[in-house]
Each structure stands twice: as C-alpha cells, then as structure tokens.
Amino acid sequence: MRHRAVAIDPAAKTVTVESGGVRRAERYDKLLIATGAEPLKSPFPGAALPGVFTLRSIGDAEEIKRYISARGVTKAAVIGAGAIGLEVAEALDSRGIQVTVIEGASHPLPSFDAEMAAVITSKLRENGINVELDSRVKGIEETPRGLAVRLPHKSIETEMAILCAGVRPDTRLAKMAGIAVGANGCIIVDEHLKSSDENIYAVGDAVCVKNFVTGAPSFQPLAGPANREGRIAAENIMGGGAIYRGTLGSMVVKIFDLTAARTGISEREARAAGRDCGTAEVTYPSHAGYYPGAEDITMKLLFEYGSGEILGAQMTGGKGTDKRCDVIAAAMRFRATARDLTELELCYSPPYGTAADIVNIAGYIACTKLKER
Numbered sequence: 001m002r003h004r005a006v007a008i009d010p011a012a013k014t015v016t017v018e019s020g021g022v023r024r025a026e027r028y029d030k031l032l033i034a035t036g037a038e039p040l041k042s043p044f045p046g047a048a049l050p051g052v053f054t055l056r057s058i059g060d061a062e063e064i065k066r067y068i069s070a071r072g073v074t075k076a077a078v079i080g081a082g083a084i085g086l087e088v089a090e091a092l093d094s095r096g097i098q099v100t101v102i103e104g105a106s107h108p109l110p111s112f113d114a115e116m117a118a119v120i121t122s123k124l125r126e127n128g129i130n131v132e133l134d135s136r137v138k139g140i141e142e143t144p145r146g147l148a149v150r151l152p153h154k155s156i157e158t159e160m161a162i163l164c165a166g167v168r169p170d171t172r173l174a175k176m177a178g179i180a181v182g183a184n185g186c187i188i189v190d191e192h193l194k195s196s197d198e199n200i201y202a203v204g205d206a207v208c209v210k211n212f213v214t215g216a217p218s219f220q221p222l223a224g225p226a227n228r229e230g231r232i233a234a235e236n237i238m239g240g241g242a243i244y245r246g247t248l249g250s251m252v253v254k255i256f257d258l259t260a261a262r263t264g265i266s267e268r269e270a271r272a273a274g275r276d277c278g279t280a281e282v283t284y285p286s287h288a289g290y291y292p293g294a295e296d297i298t299m300k301l302l303f304e305y306g307s308g309e310i311l312g313a314q315m316t317g318g319k320g321t322d323k324r325c326d327v328i329a330a331a332m333r334f335r336a337t338a339r340d341l342t343e344l345e346l347c348y349s350p351p352y353g354t355a356a357d358i359v360n361i362a363g364y365i366a367c368t369k370l371k372e373r
Contacts, residue, residue, distance in 0.1 A: 046140030264312025
C-alpha cells in the first residue's frame with residue numbers, strides 16, 4: 001500500500017515504483033495491469049469548482065460526506081443518470097437533501113431501452129427527485145448561494161454537484177509503455193487476457209473484451225467480469241490455458257423500492273448489430289397472487305428470429321427481479337433459445353414464485369412470435 005507505479009519498461013521487464021518520494025525498479029517475469037477506470041472528465045467549464053465532486057473511491061465518498069456535514073448542504077445536483085448516479089441520488093435523498101438528477105439522454109439508465117426506463121423516471125419523481133432529461137450541461141458557475149448548473153434552457157440552483165457521467169479506462173501506464181490500446185483507450189487483450197506484450201496481462205475496467213452476444217469489442221466496467229478475468233489471467237500467468245469467453249453486461253441497480261436489471265444487449269444494440277430481433281414483453285407477479293406481498297415484475301425479453309436465441313433481457317419490479325435476470329443470464333451462457341426458457345424447471349412455492357414463472361411466460365410469448373413469423 002502507498003506505493004505508486006509510475007512507469008513500465010517492457011524491454012527491461014521492470015516497473016518503477018514510488019513511495020515517500022523514493023523511486024525504485026521492481027523486476028517481473030510476468031506483469032498484470034489492473035488499473036481500472038477513472039471518472040470521465042467533464043468537458044464543460046466549472047467542473048473543477050469547489051463543491052463539484054467525482055466519485056470513484058471510498059476517499060471520494062468520505063470527502064463528499066465531510067462537505068455535506070460542514071456546509072449543511074440542503075440541495076445537490078447529480079450529473080448523469082447511470083447506475084452510479086441513481087445510487088448517489090438515493091443516498092443524498094436519504095440524508096434529507098433535495099436532489100436534481102441531470103441526464104443528457106432521453107431517459108435514465110441509457111443502456112436500457114426507453115420504454116423500460118420510463119418506470120425508473122416515475123419512481124425517481126415519486127420519491128421527490130427532480131429529473132432533467134435531454135439536458136446536456138453547458139457549465140457550472142459560482143453564485144452567491146452556491147452553484148448554478150447551466151442547461152440549454154435553464155439553470156439549476158444547487159449547493160453541490162456530483163459528476164457521475166461515466167468512466168473511462170485508466171490506461172496511462174500502458175500507453176506510456178507502448179502496449180496496444182483500442183480507439184476507446186482500453187488495453188487490447190486476447191482470449192487469454194494477454195496484451196500485445198508477451199509477458200503482460202491486463203484485466204478489469206482497463207481492458208476491452210468481447211461482447212458475448214455480438215462478438216464485438218466492448219468496454220464493460222463491471223465488477224463481476226473483472227473478478228472472473230482476474231482469476232483467468234492468474235491461471236494463465238501460472239502456465240494454464242484458460243479462456244475468457246466474453247461479457248454479457250449483466251447489471252442490477254436499486255432505485256428506492258424498485259429494482260432494475262439487465263443482461264445481454266438491448267433492442268437498440270441488437271438492431272445496430274444487424275440482428276433480426278424480436279421482443280416479448282410481460283408483466284407478472286413475483287409470486288402467487290393469493291399469497292400476500294406479491295409485486296409485479298415487468299420483463300422485456302429479446303430473441304433472434306430464425307434461431308430463437310436469447311439476445312438479452314431488461315426488467316424492472318420488486319423483489320425477485322434480480323433472480324429472474326440471473327436466470328436469463330445463466331441461460332444465455334449456454335446459448336439458450338426461447339424454447340429452452342419454456343422448459344426451465346424453476347423453484348415454486350406460493351411465497352417464492354408462480355407455477356409458470358415469468359421467465360417461462362416470456363419464453364411462451366417468444367415462441368408464439370417465432371411461429372407466427
């Protein structure tokens with residue numbers, strides 16, 4: 001700890017490490033780069049003003065908490081409505097702070113299709129969060145009362161702003177060392193997670209991996225894939241031949257009492273990739289309706305006409321939403337079809353599910369559409 005890698009020399013097979021102002025060279029046989037990602041630097045003026053924060057580390061979170069306590073903050077703006085932005089908004093709201101979420105896209109969680117994200121907007125507003133969509137920030141200015149976030153047609157008065165506009169790979173060390181990176185700045189790795197240098201591997205948010213559905217290079221800054229990549233790279237560094245087969249992009253986020261989850265690709269992504277995509281939409285209870293406490297889950301299942309292969313799913317709802325997304329993600333790993341979903345034998349008891357689960361129902365609907373085509 002408290003040691004910073006400042007340079008890599010692939011020819012000498014050394015890493016220059018700095019600690020307490022002292023530098024030394026550490027030799028390696030094999031090297032693993034896992035430098036992760038960093039918050040996107042905002043291109044608008046005022047992003048470096050006091051009271052404007054980014055959030056990457058526990059230290060960043062502690063700094064934000066100290067600022068809130070010291071200033072008695074009552075109003076905050078969150079710029080970006082991805083998963084982190086929505087979690088930050090809820091955390092601020094729990095402290096009694098009036099929150100405005102600002103998003104440049106037409107809906108929160110831009111990786112979701114618009115109709116699936118509509119319920120998320122409603123949930124935020126229902127809980128007192130002001131939501132500004134289709135609003136790209138032009139700049140942040142200091143005012144006598146704090147800050148003003150300038151949007152195309154209005155300004156939002158606030159006392160602090162948190163930038164949650166996404167992340168980019170932190171690959172400065174790799175670039176300096178001449179390791180190949182893609183157009184998006186990610187380290188390019190093969191299926192064994194080896195970089196362009198025979199003795200250097202890379203994993204996590206710093207790398208470009210294969211999208212499991214489309215096969216295209218993909219930047220997927222998610223903890224689950226990073227963990228799996230680390231294990232595979234370690235095996236290969238020790239002489240193994242493990243293969244990383246790609247990332248589905250499975251994710252879940254809590255928005256007050258709503259769960260939103262997705263896996264695979266969206267309808268928009270499927271059509272951009274040239275896939276002949278069909279959809280099956282269904283709303284169904286989380287467990288038997290006659291047992292108290294059932295909550296609706298809405299699922300949008302994507303499948304390919306012809307093969308019937310499942311391409312992805314998005315869902316929102318109450319308890320059990322994450323479980324259903326996990327079932328779809330597991331099925332997709334085995335290239336499941338709509339017919340396969342109808343045959344899944346899932347656990348049933350009135351407190352936990354329905355005799356035909358929403359996963360089965362979505363499969364039935366998809367099969368009907370496949371027959372009609």
